[in-house]
Amino acid sequence: xxxTILEMRNITKTFPGVKALxxxxxxVKRGEIHALVGENGAGKSTLMKVLSGVYPYGTxxxxxxxxxxxxxxxxxxxxxxxxxxxxxxxxxxxPYLSITxxxxxxxxxxxxxxxxxxxxxSRTKELLEKVGLYESPNTLITNMGVGKQQLVEIAKALAKExxxxxxxxxxxSLNEKDSEKLLQLLLQFKSHGIASILISHKLSxxxxxxxxxxxxxxxxxxxxxxxxxxxxxxDRIIRGMVGRDxxxxxxxxxxxxxxxxxxxxxWNAYHPIHEHRKVSDNVNIKVRKGExxxxxxxxxxxxxxxxxxxFGRAYGSRISGQAFKNGKEIDLSSIDKAIANGVAYATxxxxxxxxxxxxxxxxxxxxxxxxxxxxxxxxNEPKELTVTREYRDKLNxxxxxxxxxxxxxxxxxxxxxxLSKWLFANPDIxxxxxxxRGIDxxxxxxxxxIINRLASEGKGIIMISSELPEILGICDRIYVMRDGKIVGExxxxxxxxxxxxxxxxTQEAIEQ
Amino acid sequence: xxxxxxxxxxxxxxxxxxxxxxxxxIFFYFVTDGILMRPVNITNLVLQNSYVIIMALGMLLIIxxxxxxxxxxxxxxxxxAIAGVMxxxxxxxxxxxxxxxxLVGGLIxxxxxxxxxxxxxxxxxxxxxxxxxxxxxxxxxVRGEAIGPxxxxxxxxxxxxxxxxxxxxxxxxxxxxxxxxxxILLIWSDLRTRQNQMKYxxxxxxxxxxxxxxxxxxxxxMGFCYLMASYKGxxxxxxxxxxxxxxxxxxxxxxxxxxxxxxxxxxxxxxRLSGVNTPRxxxxxxxNMGVLAALAGMIVAARLNSATPNxxxxxxxxxxxxxxxxxxxxxxGIGTVxxxxxxxxxxxxxxxxxxxxxVGIDWQQAxxxxxxxxxxxxxxxxxxxxx
Numbered sequence: 001x002x003x004t005i006l007e008m009r010n011i012t013k014t015f016p017g018v019k020a021l022x023x024x025x026x027x028v029k030r031g032e033i034h035a036l037v038g039e040n041g042a043g044k045s046t047l048m049k050v051l052s053g054v055y056p057y058g059t060x061x062x063x064x065x066x067x068x069x070x071x072x073x074x075x076x077x078x079x080x081x082x083x084x085x086x087x088x089x090x091x092x093x094x095p096y097l098s099i100t101x102x103x104x105x106x107x108x109x110x111x112x113x114x115x116x117x118x119x120x121x122s123r124t125k126e127l128l129e130k131v132g133l134y135e136s137p138n139t140l141i142t143n144m145g146v147g148k149q150q151l152v153e154i155a156k157a158l159a160k161e162x163x164x165x166x167x168x169x170x171x172x173s174l175n176e177k178d179s180e181k182l183l184q185l186l187l188q189f190k191s192h193g194i195a196s197i198l199i200s201h202k203l204s205x206x207x208x209x210x211x212x213x214x215x216x217x218x219x220x221x222x223x224x225x226x227x228x229x230x231x232x233x234x235d236r237i238i239r240g241m242v243g244r245d246x247x248x249x250x251x252x253x254x255x256x257x258x259x260x261x262x263x264x265x266x267w268n269a270y271h272p273i274h275e276h277r278k279v280s281d282n283v284n285i286k287v288r289k290g291e292x293x294x295x296x297x298x299x300x301x302x303x304x305x306x307x308x309x310x311f312g313r314a315y316g317s318r319i320s321g322q323a324f325k326n327g328k329e330i331d332l333s334s335i336d337k338a339i340a341n342g343v344a345y346a347t348x349x350x351x352x353x354x355x356x357x358x359x360x361x362x363x364x365x366x367x368x369x370x371x372x373x374x375x376x377x378x379x380n381e382p383k384e385l386t387v388t389r390e391y392r393d394k395l396n397x398x399x400x401x402x403x404x405x406x407x408x409x410x411x412x413x414x415x416x417x418x419l420s421k422w423l424f425a426n427p428d429i430x431x432x433x434x435x436x437r438g439i440d441x442x443x444x445x446x447x448x449x450i451i452n453r454l455a456s457e458g459k460g461i462i463m464i465s466s467e468l469p470e471i472l473g474i475c476d477r478i479y480v481m482r483d484g485k486i487v488g489e490x491x492x493x494x495x496x497x498x499x500x501x502x503x504x505x506t507q508e509a510i511e512q
Numbered sequence: 513x514x515x516x517x518x519x520x521x522x523x524x525x526x527x528x529x530x531x532x533x534x535x536x537x538i539f540f541y542f543v544t545d546g547i548l549m550r551p552v553n554i555t556n557l558v559l560q561n562s563y564v565i566i567m568a569l570g571m572l573l574i575i576x577x578x579x580x581x582x583x584x585x586x587x588x589x590x591x592x593a594i595a596g597v598m599x600x601x602x603x604x605x606x607x608x609x610x611x612x613x614x615l616v617g618g619l620i621x622x623x624x625x626x627x628x629x630x631x632x633x634x635x636x637x638x639x640x641x642x643x644x645x646x647x648x649x650x651x652x653x654v655r656g657e658a659i660g661p662x663x664x665x666x667x668x669x670x671x672x673x674x675x676x677x678x679x680x681x682x683x684x685x686x687x688x689x690x691x692x693x694x695x696i697l698l699i700w701s702d703l704r705t706r707q708n709q710m711k712y713x714x715x716x717x718x719x720x721x722x723x724x725x726x727x728x729x730x731x732x733x734m735g736f737c738y739l740m741a742s743y744k745g746x747x748x749x750x751x752x753x754x755x756x757x758x759x760x761x762x763x764x765x766x767x768x769x770x771x772x773x774x775x776x777x778x779x780x781x782x783x784r785l786s787g788v789n790t791p792r793x794x795x796x797x798x799x800n801m802g803v804l805a806a807l808a809g810m811i812v813a814a815r816l817n818s819a820t821p822n823x824x825x826x827x828x829x830x831x832x833x834x835x836x837x838x839x840x841x842x843x844x845g846i847g848t849v850x851x852x853x854x855x856x857x858x859x860x861x862x863x864x865x866x867x868x869x870x871v872g873i874d875w876q877q878a879x880x881x882x883x884x885x886x887x888x889x890x891x892x893x894x895x896x897x898x899x
Contacts, residue, residue: 311785335785336788345785347785352781353779353782356775356778358846366771367783368786370772377768382708385712
């Protein structure tokens with residue numbers, strides 16, 4: 001028997017307009033813990049989705065060998081059948097069912113369709129013991145904490161006779177004690193010969209438990225480090241993750257920065273459902289006229305939550321803090337007030353929050369400022385057509401007509417429609433949340449050009465982005481967020497990928 | 513140059529239901545030996561369906577917003593009962609009572625709208641409760657008997673016809689005159705739209721197609737007016753209904769509030785993040801529905817000349833079906849006023865035609881059910897094919 005349990009060869013996966021994985025090769029040895037690291041969007045989750053059959057055979061190029069046999073998975077059940085189980089970041093448990101019911105969901109202990117509850121419950125007890133969870137099998141998932149739910153997920157994987165366990169950011173939402181317990185469990189599985197792939201942003205954990213570390217960047221394998229041979233430090237991993245090449249991906253810009261145009265002071269917001277969880281923790285940020293300010297951080301760091309809570313309290317509860325425009329305090333208590341005060345927010349999720357997909361381009365562009373093209377509540381259609389065509393030309397939206405439905409546009413053009421909508425609302429402060437997510441390089445360049453033009457017109461731009469090169473390439477000043485707090489601030493000159501990454505990743509941030 | 517079949521294909525979605533309506537009218541015209549198109553029957557068709565059409569206007573807005581209202585039949589009955597109590601038992605002035613009735617309708621709509629828009633209880637549940645509540649309250653108010661008769665001014669809403677200024681024997685010339693005015697207005701507005709479209713460089717249908725369309729519309733309007741003029745002229749109800757249809761068509765197409773309702777139904781979150789006060793808008797669509805249901809309730813009461821406990825029973829189904837047959841989408845964001853009106857007439861013609869043929873109420877229901885499913889299937893099929 002060979003030493004390798006899994007081998008992925010030359011995997012390439014393209015989405016419309018974007019190459020998510022480019023000739024990636026990746027292999028896992030029998031009984032090891034193999035960490036997979038990389039920036040957001042580096043392709044980690046895509047690679048795991050290819051592996052587990054979420055993207056079925058035929059939608060990607062390349063080969064997958066599991067225990068020496070070539071595998072062509074068409075869905076998850078086929079990959080699970082060979083012993084390959086993935087635990088996603090968002091737990092896939094059903095909250096109002098018990099532990100037992102969840103463990104054997106789709107895999108019921110049944111004869112002729114009738115469930116044998118005695119066997120199910122006794123199997124559950126065994127499995128729970130293995131993962132060190134001492135709960136009654138009849139406990140409902142909804143009554144358990146996230147840490148325990150994570151253990152149930154793992155028990156569920158064990159119920160399926162797992163040989164290779166894939167964990168996508170398992171400790172992202174766990175506290176330190178639960179994280180530690182989980183890592184111990186992985187080590188214990190390792191001693192029983194179960195291999196794991198661990199996707200994590202917490203580099204301290206990675207360097208603690210991993211036998212090998214594979215680094216992905218921009219959809220390509222950069223290197224695989226062997227923890228038993230190489231000396232692995234967090235800095236070493238970060239260097240691999242961010243790379244060094246900064247090509248001409250960003251249009252040049254003359255910064256012409258003026259007075260402070262917008263300032264947020266002592267901003268606090270809580271999670272709308274988990275009311276004790278603070279999503280914005282005493283945030284102070286400001287932006288000047290003509291300045292592009294970046295907010296870097298991981299997903300879940302609270303950047304979107306901050307932006308949306310500022311934008312007319314579109315997110316969060318018990319929001320407190322002050323907002324100033326040109327030195328005067330402004331009222332941002334509702335979205336229409338925020339827009340009236342010249343604040344705009346272009347969402348990170350254009351399909352769910354940005355566009356009315358079943359409507360025409362023109363209807364989407366004018367939606368946030370219908371007053372501008374109407375008199376006494378009646379829309380002046382000729383005027384609407386004129387202005388929407390102007391924006392189509394100005395932002396180079398590629399479409400057959402402005403009467404085309406938004407759903408039929410490519411991602412980059414949809415993003416331009418969202419931007420057009422907010423430009424038409426004529427804001428002074430524009431918050432852009434991941435403005436280039438999921439769009440191709442060419443369209444990205446165009447978006448950067450638009451951002452530059454807006455800045456040169458004297459608007460204040462706040463750009464949230466998970467892509468560090470983009471933050472460094474576009475912004476004049478950078479804030480770093482973690483756990484709802486601003487943990488770092490630096491000018492573009494001071495900033496480097498390593499420095500930003502350090503603030504993002506390091507548990508003990510260097511306070512300035 | 514486009515071929516005729518190409519034109520037909522491109523416009524089948526828009527005119528499909530209209531073509532179906534014409535087809536079903538021709539069908540019933542022949543199988544009823546022409547009774548369907550007799551002046552008295554056409555007038556009856558308008559009288560019988562006016563309240564469905566009026567409620568369909570409000571229902572369309574609610575369906576476009578992404579919800580539904582099951583309570584409209586009960587609201588209509590309840591308001592009819594209130595009208596009966598106020599006018600017959602208390603002897604109130606009929607005009608004052610009507611204003612109060614519309615207010616009551618608005619309040620009931622506000623009640624539903626509050627639960628749906630602000631407390632976020634699904635409209636299906638809220639209006640199902642409303643359906644039971646207001647049906648029950650109707651029974652409480654009329655105590656199982658019919659209240660009537662109404663003052664003659666009130667019952668004239670449904671039973672009366674507009675006066676004729678020419679006093680010609682057996683022919684209502686004023687009706688023809690109104691028909692001519694309406695035809696001219698329709699042609700003028702269509703022409704203006706077309707000119708605007710050409711000015712802004714949009715592709716328009718060929719001129720011969722445009723002319724043919726105008727000829728057909730004018731023929732339909734004038735034919736309709738001629739038939740009514742041969743009986744007693746335009747019924748009063750039509751004087752209420754037609755401007756309402758025009759106003760709601762305008763509201764949905766040309767106004768800010770109309771745009772926002774479509775945006776709300778198309779993607780509520782995106783609409784909210786674009787500054788649309790979505791809860792208030794949703795609340796208002798329910799208030800609007802309540803007022804229109806109240807108006808319909810009064811028309812029904814006036815037509816029966818009494819307030820009865822089971823007035824308006826099953827109306828909600830005809831009204832909702834009219835919207836869906838007319839191309840509205842159950843998931844919101846899609847639907848037109850004209851579509852809903854055509855849908856209502858479609859159901860009306862089926863009811864009327866089957867009654868003329870002596871089809872029992874049992875079979876009528878079953879056939880209507882199949883037709884609803886078929887119409888929506890046709891719509892879904894076309895949508896899938898075009899995308």
